[in-house]
Amino acid sequence: MIASRLLAGLDLKGRVFLAALAGLAVLVPVLNLAVPETSALHVPTYVVSLLGKYLSYALLAVALDLVWGYCGILSLGHGAFFALGGYAMGMYLMRQIGPRGVYGNPTLPDFMVFLNWKELPLTWYGFQSFPYAMLMVVLAPGLLALVFGWFAFRSRVTGVYLSIITQAMTYALLLAFFRNDMGFGGNNGLTDFKDILGFNIQAQTTRVGLFVATVVALALGYAVARAMVNSAYGKVLIAVRDAESRARFLGYRVERYKLVAFTVSACMAGVAGALYVPQVGIINPSEFAPANSIEAVIWVAVGGRGTLVGAALGAIVVNFAKTWFTGALPELWLFGLGALFVLVTLFLPKGVVGTLSAWSGGRRQAAPAGVAAAPAAE
Amino acid sequence: MNAQPELTQALLYLDGVSVSFDGFRALNNLSLVIGPGEMRAIIGPNGAGKTTMMDIVTGKTRPDEGDVLFDGRVDLTRLDEASIAELGIGRKFQKPTVFESQTVEDNLLLALKGPRSAAASLFGWRNRVKASELDGVLETVGLAEHRARLAADLSHGQKQWLEIGMLLAQDPKLLLVDEPVAGMTDAETEETARLLTRIAGNHAVVVVEHDMAFVRALGCKVTCLHEGTVLAEGPIDAVSANERVIEVYLGR
Amino acid sequence: MRDPAPRRLRRAAALLAALVALLLVPLLAGPARAQDAGAALARMATEQFAQIEAGIADLTASGSPLALPALEALADGRLYYSPDKSVFIKQADGRWIDARTGAASAADPASPKPVRLNNRVRRALEAALGSLSLMNPDPAKRLAAAEAVVKSRDAAALPAVEAALAKETDPRIRKALSQAKAATTIFLDTATESEKVAAIETVAGRGDQDALNLLGAVRERGTPILKLAAETASAGIERRLALLNGLQNVWYGLSLGSVLLLAAIGLAITFGVMGVINMAHGEMVMLGAYTTFLVQEFLRTRYPALFDLSLPIAIPLAFLVAGAVGVALERGVIRFLYGRPLETLLATWGVSLILQQTVRTLFGANNREVGAPSYMAGSFDFFGLTVTHGRLWIVVFAMAVFACLLFVLKATSFGLKMRAVTQNRRMASCMGIRTPWLDAMTFGLGSGIAGIAGVALSQIDNVSPNLGQSYIVDSFMVVVFGGVGNLWGTLVAALTLGIANKFLEPVAGAVLGKIALLVFIILFIQKRPRGLFAQKGRAVEA
Incomplete structure (x- = not known):
């Protein structure tokens, strides 16, 4: 029933988007697992993971669009929520290594043994359990967003000030996670993962499984965001x-409305980070870099803020371009990215999807609006 | 503190209210009483403290000293904007402020009385809102045939009416209306005066305005503010004949 | 109070004796010294350690200029003797010097043997070398020798110290010598308790860590009275050192604050006054730093003699380069985005990426070497504070830039117009101010100042394409903390954050200190969203 209500609330773009995701979830595994490697149609496993990475970025973009596109909060710190989710997943994966580490310590991850630590820090307790780790994936970024947002929105920090302090937040976390004493692997972060839920993380089927999980998460994230913005709350x-x-x-308590959106968005970003980490195989403090968060904003801007679908597409397209450029013309990538920022803000403020739907929507809406306006003018 | 019977009668009661910004006294020992269902026009030169007075009543600015009571018992200086709005005070801004990317109907739906919490809105209070109330408001402000249009597409005057309509949908006890006819045509101004007089009676209305013809059309008691304090108060003819009012505001 | 006559008489006699001695010393000492030195050296031409030790004592007492090279050679194992009792110094190049004349030896010595040392002799030699340095003609060496005795508290040096004290005229060295004397006296078994207490006071007068160490030793094994005296004195020194440490932190904080001020002050114009969020601000700083690099490269290859002028030349050039880029940025991008601060933020971020990549393409991704002119090197001592010239110049420079900017804003017609436009754009435009031109110039000014900051920062930071990135968050924090649109607020904020950072560093470590400050500012903005020195005003409609 909920599903049917949700479908009823979807516009054409949303239906096409969900259908495309469903198609991807079927097609990519088939092309990878069932089509022989010699065939031209075969999708290599590394491409599956690459696509999974793009889709987890797309989920981050949807989360960001929820707050920026619909609530006007330009967060320059969403990378922090993404990274926190990623670290929670990374910690689970580290605990799964068990005694197979270089030092063979059954509980302590290698970097702790290297630092001469004797006991597992309190923050790492419970992460051997997958459900607990998944709870943390949502809870850690959610709590941070709740506390940060509660302070910020209550005292009516808005606009660029809010953007600047979200940037300061992720910058502070970047500095903190670089420290070895924090107990999160310092500079090197967490890596050398072995398996997830008992499956070898390098195995082809695991990779495909992770990809499908990402597609499902993106579809769910999109559906939740869409349901929120379509409701009276939206x-x-x-x-x-x-x-x-x-x-x-x-009479609306504006700060509570913002806080709900900000927190839900942060949780979504955390899930995106958790899906990202096993597919790229590493999480380190550079994920907190302010530049990453701003880059996520441009995905949303390119696709079109306030469209959700556009944000997801923007993330996929920009990251595909990044992969291609950094391979083929590495010198030019930053020029291209920089130009993208300038050109989109100057000439395409609604983004690609926003502009397209304004064209088609404008033509459809022009007639009734004109009719309605005519008697008023008389 | 508010033992006098007269205070419990008043809907809005300001006594000895002062506030300064960086040494500039925007309000200086201002006292003002508005009765239930009363219509009041407030005039005065720029910087007289008209908008600051509204800021204080609606909780946007805190006074340095003085009492601000609503309904004879609620201390407004301790509440925030949302709580004050829930008490039943609606405010229209100087510049028309409506939700431009939403339809006229949605604008009014957002304003209609009902639970305001985020949880309630997430799980659908909108279904419980009575369509008849919405139609009534649309009829009152004359926007019935524009209900499906985006607020951004309305004319300046229509936006002013939509904003007044949003105040009505709130069903407040007191409406604060800041310069409702600025930038309107003469016909629109007359229509607005009629609209506001229709509203008064069920609701107390405080109108800040410079347009003296409009104030005359309202036909209500007038208060003239100057340098943050009340200069004159009474019927329009008495106030506009006052020597000081002519000197500082109306001109000879 | 009157002096009793006999004491006065005694004092007069002592003075007279000293005068006579002073007159006689030059007369008698000259010939006697060379003779004594020769005899002493001859005594050392033996294998008997007792004789060698006595020779060292004689040689030292002779006061001859020949003594020091001979004893130094002995310490290095380069002093040789022949069976004929002649003594030679072997030089690094293998040539021989006659120790008795100091001149090159006519012929190589016949079957030379090194003068040998045992531990006892070596101690005597070290003491001798120390006391000889106390007589060195170079005042700096005498001072260093006296300081060395304070540290070593070697009782053997006491006679030499006393002798040196009798001759010394330089008041600073006299002070050091009397402290050295006191430092040895404290541990001398023969000294009386009252002498020792007086010595403790003398040493405490130094007020530094050495004195504290010495007093610590007294507190461990002195008599109760001495312990008490040492404890009182230590407490005083510790207070003084704590104060000094605090002052040093304030100074470091001021210099860090000046760096922050330099980085943020241009932003105070573009963000604070114009309200434009310029994320490429850091890149303007970077352009200034690279301008400095280019100026230095040019001078190095063409006019190496003018290298010290590189910074004065770079300052106006950096202003022009960064200012021109700023004007181009305003005209090309920002002016289309007025009233849309979030879009401005994104577009200027894009510009910052382009500028970084441009510089990376032109100059490479690695750090570029920017040299320090001679006046930036070195340091001086200011009441116990070590002040490096580099830091001092940065502080002075930051304040000068601030003062200039204040002058431009308050006292020039450009500044007047600028303030007019920011207060009421439409009115200013009606009064004939060309607002678009003024916007461009204002933005150029802010960017140019960022370029000037780059000249200064090139002296203390790595000049790389990422230079600007490391300042952008800090700069925004300073401007927001100080209150947007308020230059004095920016000054106070920069210095406050600088000093707070330096006081937090020893407590929390550099990184945690920085995080603490960031968190503090984030919380502060909640409390006062408009910064430290915000202008209040009638609530405006949002």
């Missing part, structure tokens, strides 16, 4: 974005 959120004090004087 209308208030947009109202807050467009005229915050009007909403306030109508």
